[in-house]
Amino acid sequence: MANGMTADEITEDRITGNRVTVRVRGLVKAFGSRRVLDGLDLTVRGGEFVALLGRSGSGKSTLLRVLAGLDSDTTGESTVDGTVSVAFQQPRLLPWRKVWRNVVLGLRTEQPRGVAERALAEVRLDDSAEAWPVTLSGGEAQRVSLARALVREPELLLLDEPFGALDALTRLAMHRLVTELWTRHRPAVLLVTHDVDEALALADRVLVLDHGRIVAEHTPPAHRPRKAAELVDLRSSVLADLGVTESEAA
Amino acid sequence: MSPSPSGVYARPEPTAADHRAAVPTSPTSPESRPRRRSRLRLYRWISPVVLLLLWQAASSTGLLPSSTLASPSTLVRTTASLIADGELRDAFLVSGQRAAIGFVVGALAGLALGVAAGLSRWTDGLLDPPLQMLRTLPLLGLSPLLIIWFGIGEAPKIVLVALGTAFPMYLNTHSGVKGTDRQLLETARVLGFTRWQRLWHVVLPSALPSTLVGLRQSLGIAWLTLVVAEQINANAGLGELITNAAEFLRDDIVVVGLIVYAVLGLVTDALVRLLERRLLRWRTG
Numbered sequence: 001m002a003n004g005m006t007a008d009e010i011t012e013d014r015i016t017g018n019r020v021t022v023r024v025r026g027l028v029k030a031f032g033s034r035r036v037l038d039g040l041d042l043t044v045r046g047g048e049f050v051a052l053l054g055r056s057g058s059g060k061s062t063l064l065r066v067l068a069g070l071d072s073d074t075t076g077e078s079t080v081d082g083t084v085s086v087a088f089q090q091p092r093l094l095p096w097r098k099v100w101r102n103v104v105l106g107l108r109t110e111q112p113r114g115v116a117e118r119a120l121a122e123v124r125l126d127d128s129a130e131a132w133p134v135t136l137s138g139g140e141a142q143r144v145s146l147a148r149a150l151v152r153e154p155e156l157l158l159l160d161e162p163f164g165a166l167d168a169l170t171r172l173a174m175h176r177l178v179t180e181l182w183t184r185h186r187p188a189v190l191l192v193t194h195d196v197d198e199a200l201a202l203a204d205r206v207l208v209l210d211h212g213r214i215v216a217e218h219t220p221p222a223h224r225p226r227k228a229a230e231l232v233d234l235r236s237s238v239l240a241d242l243g244v245t246e247s248e249a250a
Numbered sequence: 251m252s253p254s255p256s257g258v259y260a261r262p263e264p265t266a267a268d269h270r271a272a273v274p275t276s277p278t279s280p281e282s283r284p285r286r287r288s289r290l291r292l293y294r295w296i297s298p299v300v301l302l303l304l305w306q307a308a309s310s311t312g313l314l315p316s317s318t319l320a321s322p323s324t325l326v327r328t329t330a331s332l333i334a335d336g337e338l339r340d341a342f343l344v345s346g347q348r349a350a351i352g353f354v355v356g357a358l359a360g361l362a363l364g365v366a367a368g369l370s371r372w373t374d375g376l377l378d379p380p381l382q383m384l385r386t387l388p389l390l391g392l393s394p395l396l397i398i399w400f401g402i403g404e405a406p407k408i409v410l411v412a413l414g415t416a417f418p419m420y421l422n423t424h425s426g427v428k429g430t431d432r433q434l435l436e437t438a439r440v441l442g443f444t445r446w447q448r449l450w451h452v453v454l455p456s457a458l459p460s461t462l463v464g465l466r467q468s469l470g471i472a473w474l475t476l477v478v479a480e481q482i483n484a485n486a487g488l489g490e491l492i493t494n495a496a497e498f499l500r501d502d503i504v505v506v507g508l509i510v511y512a513v514l515g516l517v518t519d520a521l522v523r524l525l526e527r528r529l530l531r532w533r534t535g
Binding site: 069084085092094097131135152 | 433434436437438439440441442443447451452455456458531532533534535
């Protein structure tokens with residue numbers, strides 16, 4: 001994945017001295033003549049929670065797929081330092097493996113059952129280890145998918161609209177859970193979403209992607225949880241960056 | 251060439267109907283088949299028992315001459331004597347062995363070819379066209395050719411059963427493997443699966459439901475081909491028992507032989523259903 005960079009250059013950001021987990025420079029991904037990613041630059045530091053907003057077709061999912069190693073036909077630099085895990089919009093569990101086996105699939109460990117049970121306890125699914133995926137609700141299956149992503153202790157956690165298919169209440173519970181898990185494990189997180197409120201509630205930095213480039217960057221208040229009232233102004237400027245006027249959004 | 255030459259050797263109408271009932275040539279898919287309780291529904295036994303009683307009555311009153319069709323009670327006695335002198339057991343063992351060897355060889359070949367052809371566009375392009383061409387050959391019409399190639403021993407019968415078994419397995423496994431969910435394969439890549447782990451954890455389990463449909467079709471065809479192969483040139487086995495009995499006008503033995511075929515078909519079909527229930531439990535939880 002490294003394109004002509006030494007290990008020292010990847011791990012040290014010269015300005016801040018922090019560990020750099022994702023470094024993307026001039027990334028181009030084209031389908032035919034259409035440039036879905038058009039010279040994109042992005043830096044994500046270790047343990048940082050970054051949300052990526054954009055309208056459909058803005059290239060946000062493509063960027064995530066490139067970072068996950070699923071799309072390799074690109075030009076420019078894209079380097080990830082460390083292991084990567086992904087939670088997709090659909091939980092994508094193997095229906096023919098019990099829940100606990102799904103969590104540790106592909107993982108090399110001495111005591112898979114114990115590891116799986118600890119990971120399931122973290123997403124509050126202690127009782128479902130022996131269940132078949134088909135018996136889970138949408139939110140439960142998505143929590144298993146999160147447990148599967150986190151059990152690998154990734155340096156980078158990619159979340160591809162993982163709450164998009166959930167109902168509003170379950171989504172709020174998932175936001176709390178993700179914040180909690182992120183605080184405990186501290187992976188760098190890149191959350192792709194089209195939900196402005198979700199991005200503002202969860203992330204350290206909110207990036208707006210348009211036509212394959214990052215066109216705006218916003219920094220919500222550092223504390224969590226954040227109240228909707230203190231995000232009002234930020235919300236309208238992010239919406240403006242997305243090309244939505246206040247009256248349309250209401 | 252059409253399958254009609256084998257039609258010359260085929261049994262008369264009523265018994266052919268028996269076979270259609272016993273050997274499932276077109277089983278329903280697992281999804282559409284409702285999971286039935288093992289509780290017997292007694293009222294469903296009324297009409298078969300009444301028919302059996304009518305048959306017995308017709309035989310006893312002489313309405314149905316024993317030279318045409320033996321009475322149920324005669325069949326029971328015949329079965330008992332065939333079991334007692336070991337004739338039925340020997341015939342059953344010979345036929346069972348032919349079916350088993352042919353079935354295992356054919357099923358494994360169909361499975362391997364189906365997986366191989368389903369895995370990539372390349373293997374599909376290489377394997378599928380010739381197999382689809384061979385599939386259109388009338389299977390039972392091949393027996394004269396097989397006799398020329400392999401003589402009249404065990405080999406042509408086993409080859410015929412193997413061929414009949416291989417194609418349903420191939421077709422169903424092939425489509426099952428091809429239908430593997432792309433998203434799951436992608437997830438497996440992200441999770442760092444090796445090629446073999448992808449095959450074992452993702453591709454094969456997702457092909458399993460349609461492979462099991464292929465297995466049931468294969469079993470039906472295996473029995474059907476065995477019956478035909480054994481009728482054409484019989485030197486041992488159930489087919490020989492039946493052909494010999496026919497020469498001596500022992501219609502009772504002929505019927506017993508047919509019933510044994512039917513029971514074998516039912517038993518193996520029940521075994522596959524059991525296998526389906528165990529292996530596909532994940533579908534219902």
